[in-house]
Amino acid sequence: MDIFDVLTAISKRKMAFMHTDMNENDALIRAEFEISKEYHIPLLDIKKLLGVRFIPTGLVEKRR
Numbered sequence: 001m002d003i004f005d006v007l008t009a010i011s012k013r014k015m016a017f018m019h020t021d022m023n024e025n026d027a028l029i030r031a032e033f034e035i036s037k038e039y040h041i042p043l044l045d046i047k048k049l050l051g052v053r054f055i056p057t058g059l060v061e062k063r064r
Contacts, residue, residue, distance in 0.1 A: 006041065007050075009038075009039070010028075010035050010046070010050075013031035013034060013035060014028050015027075017031060032046050032050070
């Protein structure tokens with residue numbers, strides 16, 4: 001499984017959640033978490049793939 005497969009899986013799962021009347025941000029967070037568990041990929045690595053930057057004092061999201 002490569003990066004593009006992971007991103008595709010997240011996108012598909014996010015769309016499925018959005019079709020169940022969930023807002024886009026909540027759907028993305030839930031999709032990231034579920035794909036992380038399903039494919040045994042650390043959540044931090046998934047966040048890096050999506051362009052979220054981390055500051056040592058805590059999580060600060062900055063989408064590019």
